[in-house]
Amino acid sequence: MPTPFRVGLFVTAPLAVAFASPSTQAQVLVGWGYDNEGEVSSAPAGNYSAVSGSWYGDVALRTDGTLASWGLNSYGQVSGTPTTGTYITVSGGYGHNLAIRTDGTIAAWGWDLYGQVSNTPSGTFSTISAANIHSVAVRTDGTLASWGGDNFNQVSGTPAGTFTSAAGGDYYSVALRTDGTLAAWGSDSHGPVSGIPAGTFLAVSAGSYHGVAIRSDGTLASWGYDAFGQVSNTPAGTFLAVSGGGHHSVAIRTDGTLVSWGRDGDGQVSNTPAGTYSTVSAGYAHTMAITAIPGPGTAVLGLLAMSIAVRRRR
Numbered sequence: 001m002p003t004p005f006r007v008g009l010f011v012t013a014p015l016a017v018a019f020a021s022p023s024t025q026a027q028v029l030v031g032w033g034y035d036n037e038g039e040v041s042s043a044p045a046g047n048y049s050a051v052s053g054s055w056y057g058d059v060a061l062r063t064d065g066t067l068a069s070w071g072l073n074s075y076g077q078v079s080g081t082p083t084t085g086t087y088i089t090v091s092g093g094y095g096h097n098l099a100i101r102t103d104g105t106i107a108a109w110g111w112d113l114y115g116q117v118s119n120t121p122s123g124t125f126s127t128i129s130a131a132n133i134h135s136v137a138v139r140t141d142g143t144l145a146s147w148g149g150d151n152f153n154q155v156s157g158t159p160a161g162t163f164t165s166a167a168g169g170d171y172y173s174v175a176l177r178t179d180g181t182l183a184a185w186g187s188d189s190h191g192p193v194s195g196i197p198a199g200t201f202l203a204v205s206a207g208s209y210h211g212v213a214i215r216s217d218g219t220l221a222s223w224g225y226d227a228f229g230q231v232s233n234t235p236a237g238t239f240l241a242v243s244g245g246g247h248h249s250v251a252i253r254t255d256g257t258l259v260s261w262g263r264d265g266d267g268q269v270s271n272t273p274a275g276t277y278s279t280v281s282a283g284y285a286h287t288m289a290i291t292a293i294p295g296p297g298t299a300v301l302g303l304l305a306m307s308i309a310v311r312r313r314r
Contacts (some may be wrong), residue, residue, distance in 0.1 A: 006148055024247060029060065030275070033268030033286030039071035040286055048290055053245065053283025054130070061090050061100070062287075067099055075111035092283070093130025093168070101265075105253025116147035121145045131168025131206070132144050134186075136175070138163050144175060154186035169206035169244070176204045178252055180216060190225035197221045207244030207282070212251075214239050230262030245282030251287075252277050258289065 029048055031040035037056040046068065050061040057071020057078060065086030069078045075095040085109070087099040092212060095111030104124030108117040114133045121137070125145070128137040133149030142162030146155040152171040159175070161183070166175035172186030172193055180200030184193040188208040197213070201221070203212040210224035216237030223232040228247045235251070237259075242251040248262030248269055256276035260269040266285045279290040 012024055018029075028291050030273055030277070030289045030291055031058075031286060032271040032273060032284040034087070034266035034284070034285065037072040039283060042070040042289070044068050044070060050090055050223045050279060051281050051288045052090050052092040052097075052130075053243075053281040053286060054097065055094045055246075055284040057092060058283065058288050059090045059092045059097045061087055061099070065102065069097060077110035080109035082109065086215050089128065091128045091135075092095055093135065094132045096130055096135075098128045098130045098135060098137075100128055106137065108135075108260075118166050119147040127165045129166055129168045129173070129206070131173065134168060134171075134173075136166040136168045136173045138166055138175070142178060146173065152187035152275045157185035159183045159185060162177060165204060167204055167206040167211075169211070170208045172206070172228075173212075174204050174206050174211050175202055176213075182213065184211070194222035195223035197223055203242060203283075205244040205249075207249060208246045210244060210247075210249070212242050212244045212249045214242055214251075218254065219280075222249065228263035233261040235259050235261060243282040243287075245287065246284035248282060248285075248287075250280050250282050250287050252280055255268040260287065 008074055010272055029043045035041050039057050047063040047182040048060050049063045052059050059069045067081050067087055069081040073079055076093055076165045077097050086102045088102055090099045097110050099107045106120050106125055112118050124140045125137045126140050134154045135148050136146045144158050144163055146158040150156050154171055156171055161176045163175045164178055166173055168190055174184040182196045190193050192209055192211050200216040201213045202216055212222045215221055220234050222234040226232050230247055230249055238254045239251045240254055250260040254288040258277055260270050260272040264270050267287055268287055276292050277289045277291045281288050
């Protein structure tokens with residue numbers, strides 16, 4: 001199986017889940033899974049604080065607040081990446097990407113057939129999520145904004161109330177209310193809307209047709225499409241972060257290590273690397289993560305300038 005790629009400079013430091021300042025400890029990008037569009041092997045060297053895996057590419061936030069994108073560029077989702085300004089978070093969709101500027105406003109670029117770019121709302125926002133043909137964001141007052149394609153009411157069905165985060169799947173969205181409960185709307189193919197679990201949660205993420213969330217006790221809940229075990233194989237234990245991809249999910253345990261489950265046709269589960277991580281994001285059939293400590297059996301690019309052949313498969 002192909003070796004996970006690591007891109008960036010690193011220095012040795014004690015293992016930790018909450019990593020030190022970027023000035024003393026670099027943030028290394030790690031990728032594995034499907035790579036036919038270079039979504040893994042084309043990751044640029046540098047230090048990063050956030051990354052978002054999209055369908056066939058990625059967008060990331062450097063520690064200096066600037067942006068980097070790579071992978072498929074069919075809609076300008078790479079070449080259209082803003083080169084000026086500084087940002088605080090990013091999100092990659094099917095053919096468009098989003099970022100929140102340091103002033104809280106949203107920058108959008110890429111595919112715009114359904115208004116995913118041109119209909120981006122004004123105002124200030126705390127979180128964003130780019131989905132298939134729509135996007136959802138949380139304003140700084142806690143209310144939701146959705147825009148783009150509305151063929152399954154993923155825009156017009158946006159609920160009222162106040163929220164702390166939101167995530168867009170293929171044609172639906174799920175959001176975490178300020179009281180810790182979940183709300184979902186849009187297409188209910190395979191049950192990602194009607195199947196949302198009861199209880200209170202700390203974080204939520206949307207895959208293509210399945211959702212995954214961290215309960216208030218740190219355990220995971222998954223629901224929706226389960227053809228590849230992305231629901232029935234949800235791991236036990238307690239977790240710090242979780243991300244749903246196309247038909248797989250990945251999570252960071254409380255000790256900083258990774259676990260992946262669901263579809264494994266491109267090594268997005270079986271090639272999950274060892275090591276300790278601070279951030280993870282699942283794309284359609286690949287995953288990107290950020291760590292400061294290289295794990296065993298992996299390759300570091302940039303400082304070592306190593307050249308590694310990747311077997312690309314689908």
